[in-house]
Amino acid sequence: MFDWVVGVVEKGGYPGVALLMFLENVFPPIPSEIIMPLAGFAAARGSLDPIGVVLAGTAGSVAGAWVWFLVGRWLGAGRIERLIVRHGRLLTMSLDDLDRARDWFRWRANLAVFLGRLVPAIRTLVSVPAGIARMDTGRFLVWTTLGTLIWTGLLATAGYMLEARFAEVEAYVDPVSKGVVGLVVAAYVWRVATYSPARERD
Template sequence: MFDKIVEIVSALGYVGVFLLMLLENIFPPIPSELIMPLAGFVAARGDLNFIAVILVGTAGSVVGALPWYYAGAKLGQKRMKHFAERWGHWLTLSPEDVDKASDWFDRHGKGAVFFGRLIPAVRTLISVPAGIAGMSMTKFLVYSTLGSLIWTALLALAGYLLESQYQKVSEYLNPVSTAIVVLMVLYYLYRLIRQRFASKKQ
């Protein structure tokens, strides 16, 4: 599985990295922790430019954050929670997730957007309270870009450094990557079923 994923990332190139990181922000079950290290790994093999991988990964991450920002700005917290309650199961998004992101934003202010982009459990949804609070687009883009740049660079660097140990990495990560993909699918199905059941019960 590891070799196949590397081949796919290599074949898709920069457009693929951009689109995958964009989707990672819109559709939380897709993890950047898998995308960017593999992109860095491919760059280390010479198929892609390392700096370009970081830049397009960052761009995809920031562009992917915009729909959540606009959703928060247009809907507000109450209607956003209603949206999450009715449709959020498809995105594994719950009203509680909206509240948690809002609490994080309230505690840390505008800097929450920067720091939130560095925390896996928060990075996707931190855009929602930024939109709800009316944070200016300029500040939102600056903080989001800086936070996303650091996150994607660290992940890509991890993959880049692993390339020198390709045989060992491939040997160990083939079963691990397969397990990760399976667990991602199972976790998504679990949250989908749980949230749909909860919404019907209510």
């Protein structure tokens, strides 16, 4: 994965960074924690502009979040409830989980979207309840962009500052990224195996 990401960043430039960050949101096992630091490396070498890297990463990430927001809007609460009733184990979510998330989100939508974009693992997921809750599109895009801009900026800056130690970073980033994917899969399998719906609705 590491070599592939490096190739896309080096050959694709800003569109490549935006594409990778879009895919990171649509297909989370491609982590932004690898993409943006590598883009920062490229900026430190002079092949890309640091501000351009952050803006490209932010644009791609927001576009990916927008996809999931639209999915949430299309699904709506009714479809989500039916999916949970039928496939709650695979989704690792109960109706009670949905109610709690919906109540919390109803009162803290702006904060949830903003902070959610700063937290690994839920960066993508937070867009779905925003869509389900019919959050105002303008508000969603503003808070998503603000949170994403901070996240991509921090990661790109870290990569920029570590450019001189690229060889050392390269040696451990690939195994770490594979380990992260493995942990995500293991956590999902554990959730499926231990899933116990709190209640069912008629």
